[in-house]
Amino acid sequence: MGLLVDGKWQKDSALIDEKEGRFIRKESQFRNWVTADGSAGPTGEGGFKAEPNRYHLYVSYACPWANRTLIMRQLKGLEELISVSVVNPYRDENGWTFAPGDEVDQDPVLDADYLHQIYTYVEPDYSGRVTVPVLYDLKQNKIVNNESSEIMRMLNSAFDEVGADQGDYYPPELSDEIDALNDEIYDKINNGVYKTGFSTKQAVYDEEVTKLFEALDQLDKRLEDKRFLLGDQLTEADWRLFVTLIRFDSVYHGHFKCNLKRIVDYKNLWRYTRELYNYRGVAETINFDHIKEHYYATHKNINPTGIVPKGPELDFSLA
Numbered sequence: 001m002g003l004l005v006d007g008k009w010q011k012d013s014a015l016i017d018e019k020e021g022r023f024i025r026k027e028s029q030f031r032n033w034v035t036a037d038g039s040a041g042p043t044g045e046g047g048f049k050a051e052p053n054r055y056h057l058y059v060s061y062a063c064p065w066a067n068r069t070l071i072m073r074q075l076k077g078l079e080e081l082i083s084v085s086v087v088n089p090y091r092d093e094n095g096w097t098f099a100p101g102d103e104v105d106q107d108p109v110l111d112a113d114y115l116h117q118i119y120t121y122v123e124p125d126y127s128g129r130v131t132v133p134v135l136y137d138l139k140q141n142k143i144v145n146n147e148s149s150e151i152m153r154m155l156n157s158a159f160d161e162v163g164a165d166q167g168d169y170y171p172p173e174l175s176d177e178i179d180a181l182n183d184e185i186y187d188k189i190n191n192g193v194y195k196t197g198f199s200t201k202q203a204v205y206d207e208e209v210t211k212l213f214e215a216l217d218q219l220d221k222r223l224e225d226k227r228f229l230l231g232d233q234l235t236e237a238d239w240r241l242f243v244t245l246i247r248f249d250s251v252y253h254g255h256f257k258c259n260l261k262r263i264v265d266y267k268n269l270w271r272y273t274r275e276l277y278n279y280r281g282v283a284e285t286i287n288f289d290h291i292k293e294h295y296y297a298t299h300k301n302i303n304p305t306g307i308v309p310k311g312p313e314l315d316f317s318l319a
């Protein structure tokens with residue numbers, strides 16, 4: 001996997017701590033916020049007022065972090081207000097690309113070949129990873145933010161006065177509970193599948209896969225008497241969990257060796273995953289071809305042939 005160093009693309013870089021055999025995720029770097037009045041948000045600079053047709057979202061259908069922002073865009077009815085470009089699912093030594101493909105978009109800003117060109121266009125000496133999602137300001141030609149958890153929060157509330165649909169997925173009275181669940185789910189599940197799949201030492205794999213399934217077992221119990229994580233109200237925490245569950249049986253189970261069980265084997269998690277998948281507009285944000293192609297073809301270190309498996313056959317219908 002490549003990255004930018006002082007604005008120059010380097011084709012190779014390591015995300016694994018060689019000695020420990022552990023996967024380490026790096027912090028996102030653009031941390032400004034779109035707000036209703038353009039004032040600064042919790043981090044970064046002000047000047048990013050919520051306006052229709054001003055912001056653009058770069059995503060990959062493969063990526064669970066990008067998926068959560070696409071879901072929030074859908075839930076809040078922002079499809080006409082915030083445009084989207086989907087990158088090619090195959091990430092080669094040049095990182096994410098706009099190489100033509102099924103359901104791949106062209107870049108509206110620079111007609112770029114690579115996503116890293118967007119990063120260096122706004123910051124010519126940028127050093128760091130070139131990740132999706134990216135929320136881009138078409139008016140000022142700046143990257144607002146490339147941290148999905150923050151982009152989700154902006155989409156949840158900043159556009160409410162300019163045409164977003166009703167609905168608050170991070171209501172103040174539940175925020176402490178949501179934050180606590182998010183921390184747990186991020187560490188053990190969202191990032192847990194990556195820590196399991198990218199481990200290069202048996203002991204690290206054993207430890208991570210055990211933590212992952214303990215957490216899934218607990219959530220399955222939690223959902224025994226609850227429709228959603230916090231009861232009847234759907235919150236951000238559900239969508240953050242969902243993006244990992246929906247990829248689980250297709251890629252994490254095989255490709256990342258998270259194979260003690262599948263999600264279809266869990267009574268409550270399976271019911272829950274299907275319900276969220278069928279929730280309004282959400283299925284449109286899921287593209288299993290992109291998901292499978294990305295993981296199996298891109299991570300040659302764990303799947304050297306790049307063969308993308310045909311299965312599994314999954315039925316998400318509610319019947």
Ligand SMILES: N[C@@H](CCC(=O)N[C@@H](CS)C(=O)NCC(=O)O)C(=O)O
Pocket residue numbers: 001002003027028062063064065066095129130131132133146147148149
């Ligand atoms: N913390 C970031 C993580 C985003 C992320 O890691 N995206 C992956 C795709 S799933 C990516 O673009 N990786 C490219 C790289 O690390 O070079 C977020 O949640 O937005």
